[in-house]
Amino acid sequence: MTTRRTFLTSSAMTAAAFAASGWPARAENAPGVTDTEIKIGQTMPYSGPASAYGLIGKTEAAYFRMINETGGVNGRKINLISLDDGYSPPKTVEQVRRLVEQEQVAFLFNTLGTPPNAAIRQYLNDNKVPQLFVATGAAMWGDPQHFPWTIGFQPNYQTEAAIFGKHILATKPDAKIGVLYQNDAFGKDYLIGLKAGLGADHAGMVIKEASYETSEPTVESQVVTLQGSGADTFLIAATPKFAAQAIRKSYDIGWNAVRYMTDVSLSVAAVMKPAGLEKSKGVITAIYYKDATDPRWADDSGFKQFAAFVSKYMSPSEMADSNTTYGTLAGATIVQALKQCGNDLSRENIMKQAGNIRDLELPMLLPGVKINTSPDNFYPIRQLHLARFNGESWGLFGDVMTD
């Protein structure tokens, strides 16, 4: 009964929506696509607690301006409508409905934040509107079976932890691992990923797990506990303040463990310096894009392209912010997907091409890191490069690793 009524109502609604909004009955191009323009939408936290990420939206708008000035994509200009949601899910739902129902955008691009994206995923999938390359590190966005209209972007925490697990297996097969993790979705994703990377046979290598709450003043007692367990490998899944404490404390108590740390905390200024540059030597992390502040890339052609873009279309002060780098990566990826669409800009084809990117290399991706998607792989970036802190900056070593 209910299901039948549900079905009837929803089909009636869909029909009404089609009739009211004048969507083309022909299955050709998506709404928002004309001969000269592709209108796309996104929400960004330009105000509110997460407003630092607003720079990503600004970068993308600037990036599309550059693309448009050089002829657009297959002759069409990209018109990005980027709306403020203040990182509040109810506002995200409202703004996304405005984008889809009023502005008639072709698809959603790089909407930011795990809760905002979670709030709109069902709506977009119900209405078959592509939700492309979402800007969140959670592991829930590559699920084409249940959410065929949603695709992730950056490596998620599980991917990174799995790569650490593989590296530990390869370099120290009898390692005893102690894990410090933040007690939330981020930290737990890390534990899951590490165990996946080690494989079921080696899950016993993790001999001790210690968690902390963000409200705790320090994680020093957890570090001491982990050392006491006899672990010789230390994985730090912590946000910057706590990562710095863990690095310093593990050095101070003379714990001679191999230390792995999440790339969330790779900032030299915010983590390594407070922990002590000498004390931070030897810490290993995993990264996928070029650090714009690293002098090593000064003569790199990819970095030069990026620097030229930033100085022409943005302000030079925004160059050092990793959000600017991130914005250009996402912008370039959607441009590639749209190029692949050719003249068939139906929502079906846009989704199909977003899920059909092969070995895309971008100026600001590390050498060897490539973007790949396929109908059953909705995690575009799965490669990372290990890097070791040398007391000044991160030195890449080994090969690019895949989870």
Next chain:
Amino acid sequence: MTATTESRPRTAAPSMVAATRLGWGIVALVALALPVYASGYHLYQFSQVLIYAIALLGLNLLTGFNGQISLGHGAFFAIGGYGAAILITKFGLPYWAAIPIASAVCFVAGFLFGFPALRLGGLYLALATFALAVAAPQILSYKGFDAYTGGSQGLQLAKPHPPFGLPLNIDQWLYLVCLGCAAALFWAVANLVRGRVGRALVAIRDHPIAAEAMGVDAALYKTTCFGISALYAGVAGGLSAITVGFVSPDSFGLPLSLAFLVGIVVGGLASIGGVIFGALFIEFVPNYADQLSVYFGESAKALPGAIYGLLLILLMAVAPSGVAGAIRAAVRVFDRALRS
């Protein structure tokens, strides 16, 4: 209970009464006609307005009428929202049962919070409630409650379909549910403040010692007022959960509590009709601020906050007693002009 109209202060001019009635009539007509004409997106927006109006009504009862400042009504809104979401998704209750239960929980929570509030006056109470608003999102993402709250990932819930095969879509139905709740709750508060209870609340606000000397049980009134106020926030939170279809700790952050305070001040303290303007303000002005910031060039996308602030300052300069106060003043001027 003698006729309540008799006890009403007789200061209101007849034209004021007529204007008020006319105003409510127009509001009711527009509100009822909306589902016929507005698109789904606009109905969603106006559902949000109604939800905010309900929460503002509760806060205005507490702050405007009773003089207890709360910066923490986002926390009660969150209890209502999560309460309803958990009852619906984890216990399989229908929304029409879940929201009243969640609101009752809010009443109890608010009533209990009213006791420590008795000892805290003015700014100290503001600080204590501020702590509630700061704590709420963290408590909601606490791992011990993950099984119920879904942690920092939040909870998804399906939107309710119209019952009895009514020829409405989901947006229309949700809007009408919000409208029905709002109408009932407005009516209840209007009756409450017009009578003996309302006079007692205002007396406690204006002169607590005199009120007690007149035999008003200040402690009982203040705690009950806190409870009712929290109940309103809870109803609003529950309605928000079903219209948005999603709750997460980020839905109920500190900005929400502050928006409520902005709403009642913009609408007009101790004004019932004013909360509608307050709700319209907190729903639409941030959007306009975002749109206006486009005119300052691409590099100024950081401006919506600044424009919002500027609009707020302008409004407070033009209408220091809120929109309701400005309308009252305008009617008075008009009235005087007619008589002279």
